[in-house]
Amino acid sequence: MQILPSMLLPVIAAQKAVGDSLIKPLGHHELLLVLIQLSLLLLVARGLGELMRRIDLPPVVGELLAGVLLGPSLFGWLFPALYTQIFPKSQEQSNLLSVVSWLGVLFLLIVTGLETDLNLIIRKGKTALLISLGGIVVPFVTGFGLGWLLPESFLSDPTKRLVFSLFIATAMSISAVPVIAKVLMDLNLIRRDIGQVTLAAGMTDDTIGWILLSVVSGLASSGKFNFTTVLTSVGSAVLFLAIAFTIGRTVVDQILRWVDDSIGGSTASLSVLLILSLFAASLTHELGLEAALGAFVFGILAGQSRRFSREAGHTLEMITAGFLAPIFFASAGLKVDLLKLLVPQTFIFGLIVLAVACVGKFTGAYIGSRLGGLSHWEALAMGSGMNARGAMEIIVATIGLSLGVLNPQMYSIIVMVAIVTSLIAPPLLRWTLSNVVMSEEEANRLAQEELSSRSFIKKIHRVLMPTRGGTNVQLAAQLVSHMAHQNPIEVTALYAHSDKQPVRKARQAATLVKETTAEEAFSAVAQEMQLPTGTTLQTKVESGQNKAKVILQEANKGYDLIVLGATEQKGSNKALFNMLVDRIVQEAPCATMVVKSHLSQPQGESCTIAQQPLRHILVPTVGTDYSKNAVEIASTIAAQTGALVTIVNVINLPHLEYILYEERSLHPFREIAQNLVEQQAEIGRLLGAEVNIRILKGSSPSREILKFAQAEGIDLIILGSNMRMVTGRVFFGHGVDTILSNAHCPVAIITSP
Structure with missing residues (x-):
């Protein structure tokens, strides 16, 4: 029994030494x-x-x-x-x-x-x-x-x-x-x-x-x-x-x-x-x-x-x-x-x-x-x-x-x-x-x-572009390319697909099809982009339970702008663009730009389109921050392409009929509209664009904008709008919906969260 304590003596001594060396x-x-x-x-x-x-x-x-x-x-x-x-x-x-x-x-x-x-x-x-x-x-x-x-x-x-x-x-x-x-x-x-x-x-x-x-x-x-x-x-x-x-x-x-x-x-x-x-x-x-x-x-x-x-x-x-x-x-x-x-x-x-x-x-x-x-x-x-x-x-x-x-x-x-x-x-x-x-x-x-500290465009450093290779996203790629020459940005093209597994016999073939489709989608976007020296197009292929969730997860990694094609798939009567794009616009953690090209689909889903000439860009404005964002995007593109930017404001006549009955004059409203477009035109000029302003009037602002765009040979309409929810679908207002549906030229719509 006396052997055990003697055996423990070295252990006790070691513990005492460790205890003495502990830092209090x-x-x-x-x-x-x-x-x-x-x-x-x-x-x-x-x-x-x-x-x-x-x-x-x-x-x-x-x-x-x-x-x-x-x-x-x-x-x-x-x-x-x-x-x-x-x-x-x-x-x-x-x-x-x-x-x-x-x-x-x-x-x-x-x-x-x-x-x-x-x-x-x-x-x-x-x-x-x-x-x-x-x-x-x-x-x-x-x-x-x-x-x-x-x-x-x-x-x-x-x-x-x-x-x-x-x-x-x-x-x-x-x-x-x-x-x-x-x-x-x-x-x-x-x-x-x-x-x-x-x-x-x-x-x-x-x-x-x-x-x-x-x-x-x-x-x-x-x-x-x-x-x-x-x-x-x-x-x-x-x-x-x-x-x-x-x-x-x-x-x-x-x-x-x-x-x-x-x-x-x-x-x-x-x-x-x-x-x-x-x-x-x-x-x-x-x-x-x-x-x-x-x-x-x-x-x-x-x-x-x-x-x-x-x-x-x-x-x-x-x-x-x-x-x-x-x-x-x-x-x-x-x-x-x-x-x-x-x-x-x-x-x-x-x-x-x-x-x-x-x-x-x-x-x-x-x-x-x-x-x-x-x-x-x-x-x-x-x-x-x-x-x-x-x-x-x-x-x-x-x-x-x-x-x-x-x-x-x-x-x-x-x-x-x-x-x-x-x-x-x-x-x-x-x-x-x-x-x-x-x-x-x-x-x-x-x-x-x-200007940069308050600017929308100057705060865009990372752009996410989900792609399936269609005409809309190809045109969007051209627009982003013009923006990249004026502001240093990083562009990431994302191919998202669902990870729902097919039956075992078809799994390998389905994987090969996805890889091929992704490569074609990336190739279509890459050919449309002429990025400045030192800027490369990054590509990612991600999968998840559904495509929208995959895109939104990636968007939450610090992107400043998501650029989408309006109709990459067949649309739905319950959606403005399609169910995928609508959900991304609704839940995006950052600004979005949705592009509708109004171009016919070339042969093969991923065939490339020609570079679209941009000589005249139209920006309707009502003086909001959303409109200012559209002016900044348009002016940045115009500064690179040499296009003329026309900023228009439409005086809505039906809304003014009762007031006109009292005042008998449009002068106060013209003055307000003039100040509004002048302020936003100055922003465009500071960004290096040639800017023109016009005041229109009519019973339907969207119809007046479409008539003006047709008469002036507009090559691109850029709209800024806030999103509203109507029965679960994206809704920007009847006027925006009308322009998106009936414009003869490409339309881009800018939203902020």
């Missing part, structure tokens, strides 16, 4: 404190941010001030005991808040990357580089001189003045891209040319600054200048950027494409963005560069992908602006102790350091801007924006303190410089930019972007 979970008190800290910081930061907004200042000003007020400067001075309880001097507790703060930095840089126009930055690359070099060289030289002249009382080790001077020079050179980005967002300037150039220059400045920091940190650690550290840091940055914008661009796009096809939805898109960006941030951090650089770059790459969900980007922006960014800015202010700066010597030299920092950065950015071809006011704006140091300089100061390069006195001065420059940057930026004259090119670009 986060303590109750530590978790309580971090939750209180986050809620308090968020409350004050958002409250002051909204206050700043009301007095016409960017909210980031209030968010930065929140940390100062909650820090030792005010809250700690007024209520020292309570301050110590909420913000104890514990490294472990501080680390918890730092993690959330760093997430704020990374998320803010991801959002900034999504908003960054890489093509514009490339066009302005020379200017951005010159600004960055000016913003690095001048403050570095002035900062180095300042470090060499400061009294020994500000040095942690007077024997290491060279390292100290280099550290001060680096701190003077750094810019705070998160602060700059937040200010530009708050002022709604991030899409302006000056905003994009500021971001480009800021990121270049920051990258060079962090390379300098890694070199100086290595020098501080080793006590000697190390060329290997310099070459490694520079090489790592160049290699990362080169791989990211070549191979990385393709890889990110393919990953987003696969996730969109396999899973779909904005949630999946957001998850992939965060996974890739955090991985890239960890990679750049491991390379000795700034983690924010990796997050920013992958935000740019995701923003350039057609498959990235704009809804996911908007969600991320809301989370960042409403939670993480305020925490980041407020926690940066917590490190400031203004009371230490009130010592006379510290106060005087603190002002000197602040002046040198502002003048050096402002002068360098201004000179670089002027050399880069910017105007006087644009150069002043660049100097104002680049002057913000923010938490990045606080990080530099923290590193210097941990390495023993800075003493607490100098650390407080550098943190003060970071806060003050971040506070004065927004009003200076607003003032200088108010004097910047917008060029005609920039005004046109912004107008196009504004």
